Amino acid sequence: MKQFFITATDTDAGKTFVSCALIHALTQHNKVANDEVLKVAAYKPISAGCELINGQLINEDAKLLSDFANCDQTIAQINPIAFKEPIAPHIAAKKQNKKITISDINSYYQQVKSFNADVTLVEGAGGWRLPLGPVSTCSDNNSISNGKTNKPTYQFLSDFVKEANLEVILIVNMKLGCLNHALLTYETIKADGLKCIAWIANCASNEPMNNLSENITELENILPMPKIAQLDFINDVDEEGKTVSYFEKVNRAANKINLSIL
DSSP: OEEEEEEESSTTSOHHHHHHHHHHHHHHHOBOGGGOBOOEEEEOOEEESEEEETTEEEEHHHHHHHHHOOSOOOHHHHOOEEESSSSOHHHHHHHTTOOOOHHHHHHHHHHHHTTOOSEEEEEOSSSTTOEEEESOOOOGGGSEETTEEOOOOEEEHHHHHHHHTOEEEEEEEOSTTHHHHHHHHHHHHHHTTOOEEEEEEEOOSSSOOTTHHHHHHHHHHHOSSOEEEEEOOOOSBOTTSOBOOHHHHHHHHHTTOOOTTO
16 A cells, blocks of 8 residues: 655645645556556545534545545545634644644544555645644743753654655645745655655646746756646636636646656
8 A cells, every 4th residue: 555645835835636636646547456446545634724514524625635535435534633713733722622642643544544545645734844732841840941941842743744654745836935945845854754755846826936947947956856747727717718627627637647656
């Protein structure tokens, strides 16, 4: 079973869109024995910004993932930790007197792995170093040491990725600053002892980046892993005035992804 973690240079970089496109490409363009479709499971451990529907918090990104994954997962199985407010998850958890733990994330992940999918795609939240909150705090009596304030030890979603030893695919949000963001993210992934196997250039904004092709060339030269796709922004309405559905956008993007190294 192959396991990939999808991260990005920042939030709103199009992780869910790219994840859906990857799933669609894998299920539609790859075949296994006897020409059977690959089974692909999705896992988005944490989300914030959910709608309460019939007593259940539903995240739109998780719902989209469920539309493309083909292991008959429930929304809760895809996205077990969900918060209503669209804020940093660990802050949302603190406001509810809850904690997000690596142990819980890993436990939910083992349930996803029980589907025995050919490929499991794990989508992160925010960027690589998403905080999950402190794992320890310092007492007031020990708050000052050698003139410096002792700070709590934090855990991050990347700690789960390290524990699960997932291969990483980096989504680069093509905008001003992306060269720095991409290189810093890659270097941190490498420093964490993980393998970043590919990157995808994603134009997540309808305002095109100045000198886009030059910036992509620079990234191709700087980043050591291969670029497996360049995805353009797709408007909701095409040049003929026809509405372009989310499925059609995903399908177009899927056709541009090179799956050969995955």
